[in-house]
Amino acid sequence: MPQILDTALDAVGHTPLIRLDKIAKANDLKCNLLAKVEFFSAGGSVKDRIAKAMVIAAEKEGRLIPGKSVVIEPTSGNTGIGLALACAIKVAHPIASSREYALNTTDKGYSVIITLPNKMSLEKEALLRALGAEVIRTPTEAAWDSPESHIGVAERLQRAIPYAVILDQYSNVNNPLAHELTTGPEIIEAVVSTPSTSEHPSSGKVDVLVAGAGTGGTVTGIARAIKKTHNKDCIVVGVDPKGSVLAGTGSNSPSDNVQYTVEGIGYDFVPDVLNFEDIDQWMKTGDDESYAAVQQIMRKEGLLVGGSSGSALSGALRWLQSDAGQQIANTEGLNVVVLFADGIRNYMSKSWFLQIALEAEPSAMAGVISGILGKEKTTNVNVKLAETPASPSAAERKPSATLALSDTAARSASPQIVSH
Numbered sequence: 001m002p003q004i005l006d007t008a009l010d011a012v013g014h015t016p017l018i019r020l021d022k023i024a025k026a027n028d029l030k031c032n033l034l035a036k037v038e039f040f041s042a043g044g045s046v047k048d049r050i051a052k053a054m055v056i057a058a059e060k061e062g063r064l065i066p067g068k069s070v071v072i073e074p075t076s077g078n079t080g081i082g083l084a085l086a087c088a089i090k091v092a093h094p095i096a097s098s099r100e101y102a103l104n105t106t107d108k109g110y111s112v113i114i115t116l117p118n119k120m121s122l123e124k125e126a127l128l129r130a131l132g133a134e135v136i137r138t139p140t141e142a143a144w145d146s147p148e149s150h151i152g153v154a155e156r157l158q159r160a161i162p163y164a165v166i167l168d169q170y171s172n173v174n175n176p177l178a179h180e181l182t183t184g185p186e187i188i189e190a191v192v193s194t195p196s197t198s199e200h201p202s203s204g205k206v207d208v209l210v211a212g213a214g215t216g217g218t219v220t221g222i223a224r225a226i227k228k229t230h231n232k233d234c235i236v237v238g239v240d241p242k243g244s245v246l247a248g249t250g251s252n253s254p255s256d257n258v259q260y261t262v263e264g265i266g267y268d269f270v271p272d273v274l275n276f277e278d279i280d281q282w283m284k285t286g287d288d289e290s291y292a293a294v295q296q297i298m299r300k301e302g303l304l305v306g307g308s309s310g311s312a313l314s315g316a317l318r319w320l321q322s323d324a325g326q327q328i329a330n331t332e333g334l335n336v337v338v339l340f341a342d343g344i345r346n347y348m349s350k351s352w353f354l355q356i357a358l359e360a361e362p363s364a365m366a367g368v369i370s371g372i373l374g375k376e377k378t379t380n381v382n383v384k385l386a387e388t389p390a391s392p393s394a395a396e397r398k399p400s401a402t403l404a405l406s407d408t409a410a411r412s413a414s415p416q417i418v419s420h
């Protein structure tokens, strides 16, 4: 890669593969536990890759006309952020081979409208608006094929707005293809190019891949890259939240009627881009284990990931304890790659994050600080966590410095997230 990048779009992808040695040790794993950490991408998630790929492909096909087209997309947020970023950057081609481009002044990208279920975070909406997109909230409980759902509203808008295009991550081949051509090869390259040493023995292969599924494009595309070009015996584990239908058998099996708050994974229908043949095993995960895993990832590995990364890690650890996974877990040098789809930036106001951040066990230093500053202690701040998905009151919470001086006994008595 050149040192100076032309635009932020060139900083999409190229994310690191990072060892999770402390978590591996805490779980008695002999295999290598590696995380593909996608929040390092320009827009902050794995979905930047498909947004960029879908926009470039649609431009080539003539489906998008700079300065004219309106990009509409139903999304759980991250695809929208990637699209809004790409569309903000895009300008009418200066080559102006077509008269239409020449007539447009050069500085025009595409307008973007994002339809976003209510449960998705305030942070995602704010980022979308900051990038210039319009955001329409839709009822979370609306069935995917109802006119009120994020998909239904997007389709209604598309029919009414001239030059509107839905790139449609649920059926667009460039969704899994972006991962087959970028995410997968990056993982393979990182594993293959890292030599086996006595400290870090390596099979030189990706032996297991674990990734959450929303549209399924990520897990399908990476699986294809690995199985086609690198290791056909790689075991691919998909992670699906309890309450979603994706981990069924490919049919729309009824979900177990659980509401889940983890964002970006799980659906009430099976998207076209999810290919069940590429996925060998499924793990179902719950909210509590996912958020407990996020806390472990932050505290033990210093990685500021979002909720679905916790689901992926929790699913991976439980699979490694299962009959199918134990042999892998107990074999030195085997490489288990877990995909961390986005970062905590998207969820800072969510009650689950504020709980693990502000209500965790006080650190060893808390008692020391109280001893020194005891007389100056402020009164205990009443940490009332927001119940609603996007409550501004949570975002406006007092700075944590105030909380750091609050009564430690009261803090340790507050509810703890269950840890595994």
Ligand SMILES: Cc1ncc(COP(=O)(O)O)c(C=O)c1O
Pocket: 045, 047, 076, 077, 078, 079, 212, 213, 214, 215, 216, 217, 218, 219, 263, 264, 265, 306, 308, 309, 341, 342
């Ligand atoms: C946070 C998060 N994790 C995981 C995924 C799953 O990705 P995919 O749609 O490729 O299955 C998404 C997708 O939006 C996401 O936003």
